[in-house]
Amino acid sequence: MRTLKTAAAAIAGALMLVTAPTTSASPPLPPTRDIAPGIAIVTTNAAADDGGTCTAGWLVHTSEGRPGFLTAGHCNRGGDAWYSDADGNYQSIGRFTRTVHGASAEDSDIALVELTGSTPSESAIIDIRPVTGAASAYRVAVGDTLCHYGMTTRLQCGEVSYVDASGVVFSAPSAGGDSGGPVYYRNADGTATAVGIAIRSNEQGTVAELISPWLAKWGLTLDKTRTNPVPLPARYRGGR
Incomplete structure (x- = not known):
């Protein structure tokens, strides 16, 4: 059985994970119905206590059939990608599985985020342009x-x-x-x-x-x- 102290620590940790993307998003992300090219995302570090904003690119599937989306490689900060759902709650939607980002401005800059969970997706650009x-x-x-x-x-x-x-x-x-x-x-x-x-x-x-x-x-x-x-x-x- 967990003690009161360990239970409180677990609750505090859970709150940190929920609020960290909010503080990392500048400006705050607009609520979004589903994952689509052009929506705003936050990408955080491994501890989910720091990050920044980017934009989701094209939706894709891997050769194994796993869904994901492309974005810039420099958006990978070592943690998850998040979005703001239709109710304004920040949800983790995926993890970076491939990243290319060189030290030079001339180097390639691209990454793949594979989606996790059951967040709905739509391939049209921000749900509008097919x-x-x-x-x-x-x-x-x-x-x-x-x-x-x-x-x-x-x-x-x-x-x-x-x-x-x-x-x-x-x-x-x-x-x-x-x-x-x-x-x-x-x-x-x-x-x-x-x-x-x-x-x-x-x-x-x-x-x-x-x-x-x-x-x-x-x-x-x-x-x-x-x-x-x-x-x-x-x-x-x-x-x-």
Whole structure:
């Protein structure tokens, strides 16, 4: 039987785990119905007493069928990923199982968070824009228009000024907290084609890591959104 002292310590520990993401989130995360590309997340250290905000990227499944999502590698602080559920309660949703983040700004920056528990997920960007597939690195070209969605700046779009086999730069603003968010083509029919994840900003705009090489390297399958055969409403073609 636990003593009063050990029981109190256990309760205090449980409260620390619940409140730590709240203090780590700046600004506090908005309530979210389910896990989707573009939602705000907090990632904490192993003790769950420190962390920071990022954005969830594309939903995927591993070759073993486990669900997860991509985000920026520098978002991995050694602990779990959390979100704010529909009631505003912080819930742990997954753990980092793969991370690439070098010391140089030119290095790749991407991570995989595998989902745990029974939190519902939705592959459409923030539950709105359906995702129909992923673009190969060779499809993206200078002059194209790309968009990203992040927890801080929300929807931002701009023209591609540079692209290589692993990354792309486009003239859209981004800020702290946007890291990991989905980068995509907005198609004329209202759908999105996944291109990458936002990893940082520079004088030219937003820098993104292309996801197609990592889908192949890590044996991942992009989660696509089922769409009706009829065209989507006009609001989908103009927003997000």
